[in-house]
Amino acid sequence: MKRFAGLMRDHIFFFLNGQKIQVRGREALGMLAPFLRRERGLTGTKIACAHGACGSCSILLGRPTQSGFNYQPINSCIFPVFACDGAHVITVEGLNGPDKVGGQDDGVLSPVQCAMVDCHGAQCGFCTPGIVITLTAFHENRVQSSAEDVKAALEGNLCRCTGYSPIIEAGMSVETADLRPLTQIYPPEPLLDGLNAGASDAVEIRVPEDELEIGQHLFVPRSPEEAICWKVAHPEAIVVSGGTEVGVAMSVKGLAPREILSLAHLEDWDEVTRENDELVLGARATWTQVAEQVGAIVPEFATLLTRWGSPQLRNAGTVAGNIIRAAPISDSLPFLLACEAELEFIGELGARRVTVADFLESGPTMRPDELLRRVLVPLPKEGQTLRLFKVSKRRAFDRSIVSAAFLLTASDGVIEDIKIAFGGVAPLALRLPQTEAFLQGKPVNSAIWREAATVAYNEISPYSDAAASREHRTRLVANLLRKFGAEL
Amino acid sequence: MEAIGKPLDRVDGRLKVTGAATYAAEFELPNMVHAALVQSGIGAGRVTSVDDSQARRLKGVLGVITFDNSPKISTPASRPASLTKPIFGGPEIEYNGQHIGVVVADTLERAFQGAEMVRFQYAAQKPRVELAEFKSEAFAPGNSRPSSRGDLNAGRASAAQIVTASYDVPTEHHNPMEPHATIAVWNGDALTVYDSSQGVEGCRRTLADTFNIPIENVRVICPFVGGGFGSKGTTWMHVPIAALAARTVGRPVKLVLRRQEMFSGHGYRSHTIQDMELGAQADGTLTITRNSTLNETSMSDDWREDTARMTGMMYACPNLEATGKIARLNKISPTYMRAPGEAAGSVGLECAMDELAAKLGMDPIEFRLHNDTQIDGSNKKPFSSRALKECLTLGRDKFGWSERKMEPGTLRQGRYLVGYGVAGGTYPANFRPSSARIMLMQNGAVLVQSSSHDLGTGAYTIFTQIAAEELGVPVDNVRVELGDTKLPDGVTAGGSATSASTGSAILNAAGELKKRLVSLATETKGSPLSGMAITEVKAENGRIFATNNPTKNLSYTDALKLAGQTSVEVTGSNGRAQRANLSYYSFGAQFSKVRVDLELGQIRVEKMLGVFGAGRILNAKTARSQMLGGMIWGIGMALHEHTQYDPNTARVVTRNLADYHIPCCADTPEIEVEFVPEEDTQMSPIGAKGIGELGIVGAAASIANAVYNATGKRIREFPLTPDKLV
Structure with missing residues (x-):
């Protein structure tokens, strides 16, 4: 394997309620909630679902910023311990300061x-x-x-x-x-100082294979080059970005990957910006970061984001995870398809761009040396109408049954162009080219949407699962078309 | 010293907001090891071979117990009480996820890994999963309590309008936030168990019976329960399995159910299909009521969801029949779940009432008031108290009922349809034997002890209030200890019986304690009351005094000091049973306003009001919160909750909190609770009835009725998911 320029640590470190701790070996590869409860005796953090589906295990993850720490609640039951490297974790026991931990009986309440x-x-x-x-x-x-x-x-x-x-x-x-702000209870300077030494080191943790237990190998690179190099050398490695998907598999299904490539320290891959007529989403941006920034750029997408998962999931989950996972009910993909977004991968040979549609068409797959670097979304232009929908059983904190995106260009009451994409109606999110072609050049009136609904009805062939039947999904597609038309 | 009825903050609030309250899984014992369950992967059939060799070789594994090598021990099943069941399933398999083994290891991960490595070969059969398919096999179990009166044909003949409809409420799971957890440790023949339980006394009896040891040898400890809702009222098999595992490896064993295991490791609300027939004269007088309920049960128990009870007593109707049948499916036994009987029963009765009111062209509140009664028609006894009328009329005034349109589908708010619904509710007011000990220390501290529980209901708090008020001491002086079998026998926290039952025991014990203090003050030399007759002396507000001259007095603590006693204690019970010539129920009325997006089938409950007549309210905060919680459960029942099974394997498909939807914060409507003043001392000495269950009863029906009012669509298959509307 190629040698890296930087130094390497065989452990992670982070602050826990103001106290610096080191974790090595298999403990670093487990989930944070059981680690807190069993290894640190911090049983205030409860495990109720072990699935990221209830928030009982919420802790504050403080990520270093230029001015201190940005504290956000995350689900510790599906958050790997290794992903805490370089952060400050505050549990319920530590909310009133490092000296109060464990002394709740007569201590001060916040x-x-x-x-x-x-x-x-x-x-x-x-x-x-x-x-x-x-x-x-x-x-x-x-x-x-x-x-x-x-x-x-x-x-x-x-x-x-x-x-x-x-x-x-x-x-x-x-x-x-x-x-009292958390930055007052835990002044950032000493914490940042404490995190300084070794902060730029990559992390490599190897748990040797034992006669009776599998070996595990974690790598947390500091640079894209390191990441790509290691990925090539370990083609079977599971790549973890925010961990909300892999975390569930590890927590509930007992997944114990032999090789893990964590992107946690590719910190500068989290840009959310507008560049000319494009929205640029860094692969490592959490959905909370995206939501905070896109309000001024694509308000419709910002509104939809408030209905994704939960705040805890959005605080951990990243752009890369949602897109590469390419779940049939992915909430991002219909939007990206309708806007004809492009994905930028980087690999040994440099950067490569591919449209989201082609990426999905291909499997979805990427080359063994590649990582998703960023997403480029052409912004809706003046005169275009973008609408995004998410239909779920529960009003919030629920997966979509069907999600939809419409991007309409109309002038003088005539549809010049329309892009329609749906999630939850096929194994992958997709565009409806026949429906789009039918609508092109048609006048905008309520009858046309009803007719388009019929075309769409015949164009799709959804699946049934516990969330919804095939029939229901089909009807929703037709109704969403009509609803889009009615609300124009 | 008035304390009862005040909105006292939870005395356990501090422990809970700091994370310091200790739940069953959080007790640390030296040398403790971990257990993981092995569950059947088929829904019906036989295990043909077991291979645990690989699991036994795994590093850290201390023991592998399967039905194949386990000592043959049985434990009392939930119902009927006489039935016992082997603690492991197998070789015959009754349901998917049945515990057929357990693996103990030094770490939890290794225990799970070991459990995965126990290999089974099965001869699977097609499981029985869909209730409706087995309707023809259904039978009335021996424990049936059908209700029957009058002449149905005559009632049918005299009706101007009749509604015949079938209402389907699916299987639901409690999903308390805290998973079931047990820590078991043996010391010779003595067993100590930390268990997440609604009833430590029942758990203790079950374990003593299972292991054939004297009951004194078993101690069960459970100071805090992270929610139960009925799922922890029965001692399910994982508890004796943990104890067996601990005995086998000779070390303390911790066993925590994973969320997915909670869908086959304990019971659930039975799926019910209620065939209703309801008829009335043109003026709204009910002439016929019929409810024929089918519910599911396991292959060996005969759990019955008692929907007939509410149908039988709720309204005046001369001709009535309420019956129930059960059918066997490949599932674990159903069990109590918040308002067993009435939660589902109210869906059938109260939706049918709404349908009939619509057919009669009557306002549904008027229709209910017209058929209100003070006599329980099922036994002809007067109710000890019944405030349904007050609940309905107060709610009508407070809820803005006049906004409702009689004609469904005619009220719009932008592109949404809006509707209003109402339903009545009731739940038996239970009063069960319970006892408590009160100890007064020389320094004025009061200790109250009972083995009852606080599931989050507020029992710690209201018991503090009861003791403080009756003794006349500040609430800060009182400490309550619950959930430990070494304490006096308290009632199981179920059936909304704790406040009335254990609360009354504390009241009586406190009264008795005051008598002791009076005796002490009159018998002790040097006391200002020395030598007086006890009839001339009273104890109140922390002091003992002469009734004819209150200036002659001394404090409780001085009385103890003078007598040279460090403390005085009394163990009291809740005394006489309820009189048999009355019928005891709590009542309520639920109001809902919904907004429906018909294109996407999405229903939003915008506003709810629950008005309740539930006896004396011992703490305004805890009571309100109980009712709010119950009403939100009604939203879950109406809109989301549905345990779905794979028809081929009988495995629960929705076995996590991402697929089994309990209401979330965004589902919270504008919601309020009102209590009509009521104090029912015929029901219990403390005057309280019971509130834990009542909040859900009628809530789901009121939402479904509101959806009908909004859309004109009558959905009788719960939950009202989007696919049923679009």
Whole structure:
């Protein structure tokens, strides 16, 4: 294997409630929630679903920024320990400072904790620590909040007892004047200093194969070159970006990959910018980063993003994971298809661009040496109408049954061009070329959408699963076309 | 010192918001090891061979127990109580996911890995999965309590309008946030178990019976439960399996069910199909009510979902028949789930009432008021209290019911359709034997102990209030200990019985404690009350005084000091049973407003109001929260919750929280709870009825009725998922 220029560590390190810890060996390859509970005795972090589907295990992941740390709640049950390298993790036990950990009985409560007690936001108490974590992050750097904001922030935390109202009331009644920002409770400088030594090292952890246990091998490169080189040498490696997909497989299905390539330290791959007429999404941008930036660029996409997964999942999940996984119900792909976005891969021979449609057509596959670097989305132009839809059973925190994207160019009441893409109606997201061709040149009126719905009805052949039947998916496609037309 | 009824903050709030409350899986014992269950991969048939050799060779594995090598021990099943079952399934398999073995290892990962390595060969049969397919085989079990009165044909003949309809509520799972967990440790013949349980006493009896040891040798500890909703009311097989595993390896064993294992490791709300027939005269007087319910059960138990009870007692109707049959499927036994009987029963009755009101052209509230009654028609006894009328009328005023249009599908809000719905609700007010101990220390501290539970309901808090008020001491002086079999026998936390039952026991014990203090004060030399007759002395508000001259008094603590006693304690029970000449139920009315997007089939509950007559409210905060929680469960029942099985394997397809949808924060409507004033001391000395279950009853029906009002579409198959509307 090619030697890398940088130094290599055989362990990871991070701060946990203000205390620096090192983790090596198999422990680093497991999930954070069981690590916190079993190895660190921090049982305030609860494991209820082990699936990233309830938020009971929420912890604050503080990623270093230029000015300190940016703390966001993530689901620790599906977050690998190794992905904490270089971060500051705060659990419910550490919310009031490093010296308070373990001394809850008569210690000080934070304003969020006080509000949760006052408003009866805890009943059985099992989801409570996760909710306290989420509300703490929500109130960090925030002066005022509406009930809708609080509800949106709590979408990733399930509670089976309270009916949520007391929790929402708690979120609304936090004494913000008394709040101490986390950066005050944990001044960033000493933490950043502590993370400094070895910060630029790549991480390589090998757990040797034992007669009775499989060997495991993790590599966390610091540069794209290292990443590509290692990927070529380890073609079977599982590539982990945000980990929300692999984490579920490891947590619930017991997946123990022999080789893992983590992209966690390709930190500068997370740009979300507008370049000329294109939206550029770095592969490592989390969906929260995307949501924060695209509001001013493609508001329709920003709105749709609020209905994806949960805040915790969006704080961890990245652009790369969602696209490369190419799930049939991927919420990003219909949008990217309709806008005719391109993917930029980098590999040994440099960068290569391919349209999302061609990428899907190809399998989806990429070359063994390649990694997704960024996505380039041509922005809707003046006079074009972009609409995005997501239909799910539960109002929030749910997978799509069907998702849809429409990009219409019309003038003088005539459809010049339309691009229609759907998710959830085939093994991969797809465009509806026949329906598009039918609509081209037609006048915009309600009858035309009904006719187009019939064309679409015959163009698709959806599948049935536990979420929805084939018939239902088919009907939704037709209804979404009509709805798009009716709401123009 | 008034404490009862005040919205006291949860006394366990601090422990919960700091993560310091200790749940079953969080007790640390020296040398503890981990267990992983081995479950059947087929829904019906036989295991033909077991190969555990590979698992036994795995590093760290300490024990592999399967049905094949296990000592043959059985445990009492949930129902009927006389039935016992081997703790492992196999070689015969009754359902997919049946526990057929357990692997113990030094780490949890190795235990899981070992469990994967136990190989089975099966001779699979086609499992019985779909309830409707087995309707013809259905039978009325021995424990049936059908309700029957009058003459159905006469009732049918005198009806001006009749509704005949079938309502389907699917299998649902409790999904408490805390997974079931057990830690078992043996010391010789003595067994200590930390278990996530709604009833440590029942768990203790089950374990003593299973291992054939004296009940005194078993101690079950469970100070906090992360939600139960009925799923932890019965001791399911993983508990004795953990104990067996601990005995086998000679070390403490921890066994935690994974979320997916909770879909086959314990019971669920049975799928019910209710065939309803409801008829009334033109003026709205009910003349016939018939409910014939079919529900699923396992291959060996005869669980019955008692939908007939509500049908039998809710409204005045001279001609009535409510019956139930069950059919056997390849599933684990159903069990209690929040408002067993009434949660599903209210869907049949209250939706049919809505349909009949529509046919009669009557307002559905008027229709219910017209058929209100103070007599339980199923047994001809008066209700101890019944505030359905007050609930309906108060709710009508508060909810903006006048906005509702009689004609469905006619109210629009932009591109949405809007509708209003109502439903009645009820749940038996249960009062069961329970006891508690109160100890007063010389420093004024009060300790209350009972083996009852706080599932998150607020029992720790209201018991604090009851003791504080009755003794007349500050709530801060009172500490409550629950969930441990070394404490006095308390009632299982189920059937909404804890407040009324254990609360009354605490009330009685506190009263008795005051009598002891009076005796002490009159018998102790040097006491200002020394030598007085006990009839002339009272204890109140922390002091003991002469009734005719209250200036002659001393404090409780001084009485103890003078008597040279460090403490005084009393163990009390909740006393007399309810009188048999009354019928005991709580009542409520649920109101919903929905907004429907007919193109996408999406229903949004915009507003809900629940009005309840549930006896004396012991804590306004905990009671409100209980009801809110129940009403949100109604949203789950109406819109999302559905355990789906693979018809070929009988395996649960929706066995995680991403596919089994419980309501999330975004589902929370504008929601409020009202209580009508009621204090029912015929029901319980403390005057409380019960609130845990009532909140869900009628909630789902009110939403379905609102969807009909919004759209004109009557959906009778729950949940009302988008595919049923578009």
